Amino acid sequence: MPTINTELSKDIAWNGISLKVPFSWDIDSLDANHMLIGSDGAPEIEIKWTDAPKRFTLEKYLKKFISQSQKHLHIKIHELPAPKSFSHPSQALEFFFFSWESKTSKGNGTLIFCSLCKRLTMVRFFFDVLNPYNALHSNILSSFSDHSVSGQMQWQLFGLAFSTPDFLKLIEYSFKPGFYIIHLNHKKTTLKVFSWGPASFLISKLSLCEFAMERLPQLKGFAKAGICKRGNCLEWTYRHGRFKNAETLPFIKRFSSFAKFRICHDQKANRILGVMVNSHDNYDQELIKGSMIGDT
């Protein structure tokens, strides 16, 4: 009988949700509150999550979430008892196990409610003929986390790995071959994380500074050279506003904002990484510090 490889060597972290999966698994589709992970073109696990309203009762909330999921995913959900061997290191997470079936496939799953962040997550495993509920599923669920503990939210996908302060919320993102961008914000502060690749091709005929100016023509002034964890970096710091020379006129100075951009060539990963912070107040240095190229 073939054995199931239960070794989880790949971390996936997206918008607060993090878990470990086998190395051959990868994200097939992505949304702000949804992830479909597959291997070799076949779906393996689907994760969907939502934040609870301010006032709710868990029973009603679960019922509503289940009925919405049944409707959107075109599946039927049946309750299952919890597997005896299953345990999770966090006491804040409550697990509700179920089986599901659609016209074309079936499998098992779990609803996870976190009493700390009030997030409800549905984890749906696709059917495994050999073992409908196996050790692999159990290990994946044991590695599941839906909020940060250190105040830094982890992001780990498509070769990217960085962290951001957890009060920053995801606004938009784009993952196109050769260029990734993740845009986060909190009140009037925005943080954009960029990744370009392959660096060996992109800066074969340009310097890192020329590359940055070409991609972000709004950069002003001179770049300060430095060294961060991943290699040499360049940093721009300037004020900009809606009006020309807003930063020099005191009465309209409040309409201008600070901007800081740091770009670095990560030779090991063959990528160019960038972080842009825009803020109306003075920079919160911690913002860029926690991000992937902030540590100097």
Added chain:
Amino acid sequence: MILKKKDTIAKNDALLCIPEKNALVEENVLDSGDMVLSYQAAYKPFFVKIQKVLRQKKSKNSFRRKIQLDQLGIDVWSLVDGVRNVKAIIKDFAMLHKLDYKEAEISVTLFLRSLGEKGLIGIKEPNG
């Protein structure tokens, strides 16, 4: 096997197909390091008719079309050897440029598709 217009194959099967270069394509490396592929392409019937209307003495049915590949294009082109399947090309390309597999998959498959549409490569099924 001849595919009808609406016939499609599953993604996994498509990744196992083996691309092969068109033997009539000429390769020319420029001083800049870029590569120019030139191949014979047929005029569209509309232009052939125009040539006839204009009564050009030396009317042609085909012309030499050229496309210039950058370094990334050259890398994929050189991996097309008639032995490697699409999946192997993606893996080798990802390894060569330290790219994530998914990122390499999208860019390589789009590039191979455009080469196929121009007739620069053919695709054969793994079993022959």
